[in-house]
Amino acid sequence: MLRIGEVAARSGVSVRALRYYEEQGLLAAPRSPSGQRRYPEDAVDRVHFIQLLYAAGLTSKDVLELLPCVHTGTATPAMMARLLEQRDRIDGQIAELTRARERLDEVIRVGREHVVADAS
Amino acid sequence: MLRIGEVAARSGVSVRALRYYEEQGLLAAPRSPSGQRRYPEDAVDRVHFIQLLYAAGLTSKDVLELLPCVHTGTATPAMMARLLEQRDRIDGQIAELTRARERLDEVIRVGREHVVADAS
DNA sequence: CTTGCCTCTGACGTCAACGTCAGGTCCTAG
DNA sequence: CTAGGACCTGACGTTGACGTCAGAGGCAAG
Structure with missing residues (x-):
């Protein structure tokens, strides 16, 4: 048992973050007789x-909804829907980041050819 | 000129966001004689x-530092460094998202085999 | 027994990118 | 010329994931 x-x-x-996770219901924290948190490995x-x-x-709310499914390995239809929704959202986010990365790369390529002195 | x-x-x-961008120096907004913002196309x-x-x-601060370079097409060495830094950060973020996506996919695959009834 | 570090529970502070509201001005259609 | 929408400037409110501080208790070493 870890402190x-x-x-x-x-x-x-x-x-502080660990106490916050417990407060949000994301991470159970059994207590020692004196009231201190003792975590499993x-x-x-x-x-x-x-x-x-x-x-x-x-x-935190999203995580809370998905955690039971993650830890038990079983899911209700509603949970499955949330899982798929989150996965799709992440896919969209990756796509957006990729676009941003490409635009930055473009700026970098152009910038390399027009490097000027520092403005100090 | 657009309103x-x-x-x-x-x-x-x-x-509100557009006014905020102006406040942050990200988007200049020339004014009409009466003081209203008129934006170029x-x-x-x-x-x-x-x-x-x-x-x-x-x-906003990050964007502010990169915008001049983006719009002029020229960059100082310091700007190039920031550009590269941001690009690398984005790469890292994409990698993290990809890991998250894979983990979620794993949960989804396992969950599909153990769908239970809704609780309520 | 006490020193010193770890832990506890509130509870207020933070930061970014806006949302929202108040009170007043502008402008255009009828 | 007037009604009502769009616009203006403050300025306070919001949200999420913690940071930070205060005051008090727990615990292993010497």
């Missing part, structure tokens, strides 16, 4: 997964 | 570009 600081260090997020992996979904643009 | 509402309608952003394209960069995770 909160240990989980934070291993997963690369802040202690796999909490670190769960945190990584949560972070991945955050980075993909999901909100 | 602000017209630009908003054509570019798909709000009037290409303002719509500029707004689209700004939106694209926002969607790619850049802040």
